[in-house]
Amino acid sequence: MTTTANTSHNIVFLDRDSLIANVRRPAFSHSWTEYGATAASEAAGRLAGASIAITNKVPLRADTLAQLPDLKMIAVAATGTDIIDLAACKERGIVVSNIRDYAYASLPEHTFALILALRRNLLAYRADVQAGQWQKSDKFCLFDYPITDLAGSKLGLLGYGALGHAVARLGRAFGMDILVHKRTPVEEEGIRSVSWDELLETSDVLSLHAPLNEQTRNIIGSTELARMKRSALLINTARGGLVDEAALAAALTTGIIAGAGFDVLVKEPPPEDNVLLNLHLPNFILTPHIAWASTQAMQILADQLVDNVEAFVANKPVNVVG
Structure with missing residues (x-):
């Protein structure tokens, strides 16, 4: 686990090891915690107090979301969002953004x-x-x-x-x-x-x-x-x-x-x-789910991921799902 302390938004990246790229820190006041990997059963505990969750493949279902009253945004570090209970997010007012058009080559x-x-x-x-x-x-x-x-x-x-x-x-x-x-x-x-x-x-x-x-x-x-x-x-x-x-x-x-x-x-x-x-x-x-994973594509994904987070904090959310 890596933690960078600051104020305002509390961001938690649940499975940082799923992305081999440079992930820049958002350009606003925040604290940043990242875990190499997270089991589904660990998600609620690790996201306690978080306002923004970043996940690639860690599922966030209704029972987990119900335990996270501070959560305002889920930034999915992938295109597919079937790991997220979108109906529960809508009910709780949680914005979900995903990654688009990054593996075009x-x-x-x-x-x-x-x-x-x-x-x-x-x-x-x-x-x-x-x-x-x-x-x-x-x-x-x-x-x-x-x-x-x-x-x-x-x-x-x-x-x-x-x-x-x-x-x-x-x-x-x-x-x-x-x-x-x-x-x-x-x-x-x-x-x-x-x-x-x-x-x-x-x-x-x-x-x-x-x-x-x-x-x-x-x-x-x-x-x-x-x-x-x-x-x-x-x-x-x-x-x-x-x-x-x-x-x-x-x-x-x-x-x-x-x-x-x-x-x-x-x-x-x-x-x-x-x-x-x-x-x-x-x-x-x-092949082991690597079609998306060129060096160039992963960096595009990482940059867009942070763009999504910054757009949400600026009250101009992009790539919103649901």
Whole structure:
């Protein structure tokens, strides 16, 4: 725990170790306390007397908020706010701000790293080289796994916010046709709005960029996977709960779809028995929630986090959720 004493606002950062960046101190009178990590059961005690809470992944539910009469603002050090009971915050007059549009390079680049690795079967070929298969070949190269170009294929996007836009731009640079499904039709040159049915049934690569809520939870399950092309890839760098993990494991094991690249799981960190964690297939890539985490993106996040806090104290709150 690190504490800097001052007056006026009492700020507590519950999980400072989740952000590898320089977090400047706000330009107003305050005290600052930060903890490397905080268990959910410790949050109420550590936030006692705080007027501003900063959290990345420490949940703040109604029962915790009820114990914090001094709390006026929650600054979420991330885009997703499903860890916060927004209804309880509204009832108590607590302003919640989140981070927006900070990983506009990092996450799209990671998305395409997954797509390219899968479409070109890099994991399988790397394993063959390590196993000595190339060295034993009677040809100058190996043709054991299919390699397919991105050019001319259809990139389907569920959600079309800032990150969806950035992924679409990269897709167009690779010569892909861009299909988008969102609640309001997209009127943009080079983008085609499609129904949910068409998105599922025609996308060669389906990339998820939607928030997690009751409408989107498990939006991809066994029924949806069965409707996708057998040659299709499913990419999820958004939220783990968008996809039924058991259904995905079954689809990959039985060849319902060609492959998947995931950076997120329903529970993080995952338990040892997570079905995707134990899915050792060359057509599945799982990374540990790092698509957002380039050095540049984390510093943008840290700067915006303090901007949000300063705007709230100036009575001009920004990036307000709910």
